[in-house]
Amino acid sequence: MTVTEVFRRRAEPAAALAGEAGTIAAACHAMAARFHRGGRLFTFGTGGAATDAQHVAVEFVHPVIVGKRALPALSLTGDVATLTGVGAGAGFDEIFAHQLRCFGGPDDMALGISPDGRCGSVRRALATARDLGMLTVALAGGDGGELAGAADHLVTVPSADPRVVKEVHVTAYHVLWELVHVFLEQPDVLTGEDGA
Amino acid sequence: MTGMQQLYPFLYAGGPGLDALMADVRRSTAEKAADIARLRESVLEEYGEALAVCAARMADAFRAGGRLFTFGNGGSSTDAQDVAALFLNPGDAGRPLPALALTTDVAVVTALSNDIGFEVVFARQLAAFGRPGDIALALSTSGNSDNLIAALREAARRGMLTVGLAGYTGGQMAEEPAFSDGRHHLFVVPSSSVHRIQEAQTTIYHALWELTQRELTQAELDREAR
Numbered sequence: 001m002t003v004t005e006v007f008r009r010r011a012e013p014a015a016a017l018a019g020e021a022g023t024i025a026a027a028c029h030a031m032a033a034r035f036h037r038g039g040r041l042f043t044f045g046t047g048g049a050a051t052d053a054q055h056v057a058v059e060f061v062h063p064v065i066v067g068k069r070a071l072p073a074l075s076l077t078g079d080v081a082t083l084t085g086v087g088a089g090a091g092f093d094e095i096f097a098h099q100l101r102c103f104g105g106p107d108d109m110a111l112g113i114s115p116d117g118r119c120g121s122v123r124r125a126l127a128t129a130r131d132l133g134m135l136t137v138a139l140a141g142g143d144g145g146e147l148a149g150a151a152d153h154l155v156t157v158p159s160a161d162p163r164v165v166k167e168v169h170v171t172a173y174h175v176l177w178e179l180v181h182v183f184l185e186q187p188d189v190l191t192g193e194d195g196a
Numbered sequence: 197m198t199g200m201q202q203l204y205p206f207l208y209a210g211g212p213g214l215d216a217l218m219a220d221v222r223r224s225t226a227e228k229a230a231d232i233a234r235l236r237e238s239v240l241e242e243y244g245e246a247l248a249v250c251a252a253r254m255a256d257a258f259r260a261g262g263r264l265f266t267f268g269n270g271g272s273s274t275d276a277q278d279v280a281a282l283f284l285n286p287g288d289a290g291r292p293l294p295a296l297a298l299t300t301d302v303a304v305v306t307a308l309s310n311d312i313g314f315e316v317v318f319a320r321q322l323a324a325f326g327r328p329g330d331i332a333l334a335l336s337t338s339g340n341s342d343n344l345i346a347a348l349r350e351a352a353r354r355g356m357l358t359v360g361l362a363g364y365t366g367g368q369m370a371e372e373p374a375f376s377d378g379r380h381h382l383f384v385v386p387s388s389s390v391h392r393i394q395e396a397q398t399t400i401y402h403a404l405w406e407l408t409q410r411e412l413t414q415a416e417l418d419r420e421a422r
Binding site: 004017020021028048050054058059064065163167178 | 214
């Protein structure tokens with residue numbers, strides 16, 4: 001295995017993101033409509049995806065592009081006391097769902113990230129978010145795993161390597177952030193149904 | 197109705213303005229996907245050999261008992277945590293190696309920031325933990341963060357292997373003497389987009405992890421064969 005092989009393995013899954021452009025556009029339009037009416041974004045994932053959840057949240061709260069407004073986003077992975085407390089009590093699958101029940105409302109959004117789509121706590125949180133009337137968005141890999149059908153908008157990456165999937169997720173959520181702002185700057189397209 | 201309209205009929209309630217906007221944003225996504233693919237190619241071209249050398253040095257360091265310390269600010273702090281978690285807990289994909297992100301302990305970060313200043317948050321932790329033969333991995337998009345520069349200097353002073361990831365033209369990190377003597381590694385992603393830089397850096401640290409794992413496995417196989 002050479003460096004070249006490592007890099008080449010990224011090419012196809014990364015290019016496949018273009019095929020998800022319609023899903024991403026629809027998700028961003030729906031998210032922008034929610035932000036427009038005061039909704040907040042909650043992000044979550046376990047393992048490496050926990051760091052992605054935090055990365056998405058900081059993109060929205062503190063945009064790297066000067067002049068873009070701060071939007072309310074919170075990663076549910078940052079509070080170690082709550083994560084370990086809920087995990088030890090109600091169980092690990094409840095770590096995000098519990099927080100959503102406390103913080104979330106029908107105007108809000110849930111973004112779950114799981115490179116293999118087989119994360120019990122992400123699945124549980126998306127189901128809870130849906131019950132609460134939230135908009136649900138998921139980033140997964142392969143065929144979406146158990147997240148297929150669990151979210152209003154599902155972006156998948158055709159790779160079984162969780163590291164390759166993660167790399168495409170990073171591009172996907174950077175684009176999500178950017179396009180939400182594109183829609184927010186055109187408020188006339190944000191009225192009416194938003195797919196929630 | 198087009199496929200898009202069938203899938204997302206609600207999108208078309210907004211009229212032609214929305215249609216045009218949707219087409220724009222779809223095109224924008226495809227452009228971004230093409231941009232990052234090209235950027236990864238440039239990184240491979242520029243740094244392919246250096247990445248292999250760096251991974252071999254990291255493997256040597258781990259073999260000799262070294263530990264990996266990672267750090268960055270903002271989005272790069274999440275990459276620092278991701279890369280540390282990958283080395284420490286790779287699941288079935290590799291052997292666990294000692295790695296710690298210096299960004300996660302809020303008590304330490306706030307204590308150092310409050311009592312001394314934010315520029316020392318990583319350097320002081322390296323002063324506490326770091327030993328000769330350890331590895332310091334700094335992640336930045338600009339290359340200009342004071343606390344990363346201070347930490348890289350501390351790491352070099354302590355005889356650690358230092359690895360830097362930056363963007364643009366490398367900023368202040370590119371001026372650091374440690375990176376000019378050939379024993380340390382700086383990888384500069386040639387882009388002016390913070391987002392694309394971070395995406396390419398993710399590939400760089402995944403490649404470093406994979407190549408390091410490979411080096412360690414190969415060395416073991418060679419030893420067994422003898």
